Amino acid sequence: PGRPRTRPDAVIADRAYTNGVNRRMLAGRGIKTVIPQKSTETDARKRKGSTGGRPPAFDAVLYKGRNVIERSFNDTKQWRALATRYDKLAITYRAAVVLQACLRWTRLLGDTP
Template identity: 65%
Template sequence: MVVTGGQRNDGAMMQDTLKDIYVPRPTGRPRTTPDTVMADRGYTSGVNREYLRDHHVKAVIPQKKNEIASRKKKGSKGGRPPAFDAEAYKGRNVVERSFNSVKQWRGLATRYDKLAVTYRSATVLHAILQWLQI
């Protein structure tokens, strides 16, 4: 989990979040790169798409309406639209529901904590409780 200031754009933190992935395996090296990244329109920047392409990660991110209009306005020079798997994107509702669950915790929803480390510890505690389903 990466905790940033409330005014910080989430899309700018995608690379830092992906660099923190560390999934141990029964044998061999731990997994550090996902196969697919599903995200909302806030993560559709060219920088993020290029990073995912360079790391051979499939991006399931819809384009913003203004990006689509801008590309179409350029005509044939606008290029092809990025690939988008609409069927896979339907599974993103699980993530949205988990965020809604986090919002039920008053301290997390209102961000009363002054220190980022305190706020992060509360999010980790909530994730553990969710995982244990207590």
């Protein structure tokens, strides 16, 4: 009963979410974190010396794929009606999202021979 429980393989975020609270919460749920550390955090860890601990694991290859999602959101924000949510009905808003996704998809297909 209830909704199916799903868990992401990893959470990819920018430096703003690098705090220990987020990392501990995700680790407690068994979710891999792909968040680069701020330079101030690495400097503080190095000042502590051997008591500073090891740096958290970071998968640079997986993090590089994050820009694809960011570009997708930025492209969607170019549609003023989607960015500001002008539509009153959810079905109309959903139709605009689907239309924008279809147009983006056909634009990508136009590049192929």
